[in-house]
Amino acid sequence: MANITAPMPGKICEVNIAPGDSVIAEQEVVVLEAMKMEMPIITTTAGTVKSVNCSPGDAVQGGDVLVVIE
């Protein structure tokens, strides 16, 4: 199981996956806006999305778990 966390505080712009989706390594799962930049958050592991803990517009802190992959 792998937790995908926010690398820095910011706002969620896009969520590109839903629970049950299968993902491949390097796939973009969430877009985070921080420092006036929309940055893709990628999964480093392939697997199935177990849970999505954020939605567009959410303010998140660095280290917050955004997506869980198993």
Add this chain to the structure above:
Amino acid sequence: MPEQITHQSELKRLRDLQKRAEQGGGPKAIEKRHAAGKLTARERLDLLFDADSFVELNQLAESQATDFGMQEKKVPGDGVIIGYGNIDGRLVFAYAQDATVLGGSVGTIHGRKICRIMDEALKVKAPIVGLFDSGGGRIHEGFFASKGVAGMFYRNTQASGVVPQISAMMGPCAGVSVYSPALTDMIIMVEGTSQMAITGPGVIKSITGEDVTLEELGGARVHSEITGQAHLTAENDKTCIQLIRHLLSFLPANHLETPPAQVSEDETDRTDDTLQEIVPANFRKAYDMRKVVQRVTDRGEFFELLPQYARNIIIGFARMDGQTVGIVGNQPNVLAGCLDVDSSDKAARFIRFCDAFNIPLINFVDVPGYFPGVKQEYAGIIRHGAKMLYAYAEATVPKITLALRKEYGGAVMAMCCVGMGVDMMLAWPVAKLVVLDTTAAVNLIFRKEIKAANNPDEFRHEMIKAYDHQYSNPFHAASNMLVDKVIKPSETRPELIHALKMLKNKQPSTPFRKHGNIPL
């Protein structure tokens, strides 16, 4: 013992000793290694060097210790193979620890052998490759063995900046011995089988009560992602050796030589319209700077170092018109490309390596600033950030900077701009070379006026437009000679190659001193 000494009798004695040395820990121990997916020290050296070029030295050196059963345990070679040979036809020195002999432990002779081969490499100024696979210091030999380890540290330091030093971690390396690879230029770790730690899990458990395995403590993932010690990782022994050979292909033999040039199979004046697609003109959109680098370099090669550590900056080697260059680039995809403590350390050390070995630097800049926050300030971003300034200012190799988009504020100096000794400052037409993001700048300059305006938002908007038009572009900077040339994105490769060619014979001029005092 033969009755009379003859050539034959002594040749046989030599053969027996050589055979004993070549067997290392014996067939059983070798079989065990193979079963674990590891190669022996000799197999590693065979792969490292061009066929039949390796010459072993001091093969018959063996432990002189007699205490604690050492008389029976000792093996010719003392658990390390030293020698020299060719890699791509160029002279390289190497030592490889043999974990089948007394666990590859560093005994007195073992340490002296490594020191001896390092001395030789320094005499003739050729690179040194260390293949580490050792349980640590040999305790049977008491304090004597520590002299060898200290001697390694001393020589690593003497050789620093004189010859490239590459360390491959191909097994455990625990205890103070890890400082030898740490003092070298590059570390490659084999995934799953190599670990580095100062204190092992046992000591940690007894002192702090923490439960941790050696892999969790100092495996390849830890050092490539968290500590930044491992520049590269390899799936297995074979790919590790291939990486060493590849890495050496970019490097000169020593500080007096230039890196070996290759015949470029890529057009010098190749233009590329896709660069404008890779880099969005909308500054809110991130992109992968590696893709820019790969469109510009010879055949798209970018030999990235520390790819998983401080990912907000990218460093690595490439070739431009066949000549090795060092690439430093901000990574907008990660932390918006901001500089922070770890990325400053990562870049500064790379810049100094390139400078030491006559490798020109190309800087791809898209930086919004330093990453803000109490954490960064407390972590010492002033001291760590200063390393990058120092490294660039100190570097006498050709320094070429390309501003792609954001050239904001103080972080610009850390990426080597005019005033920092840059030789050629290029910019794309969409680049903004400003002290601050426009909105922030307008809010500061016109704070009172905005407050007093009938329609503050409209007034702010007007001022932003005016400020943007006046300053947020490369043309204003070019008019002040802060940019030497505004170039078409599609012509990035030919422009960089022109600049490199012009700067090829750059003669460094530095004041005499013992050495500077980089903020460490």
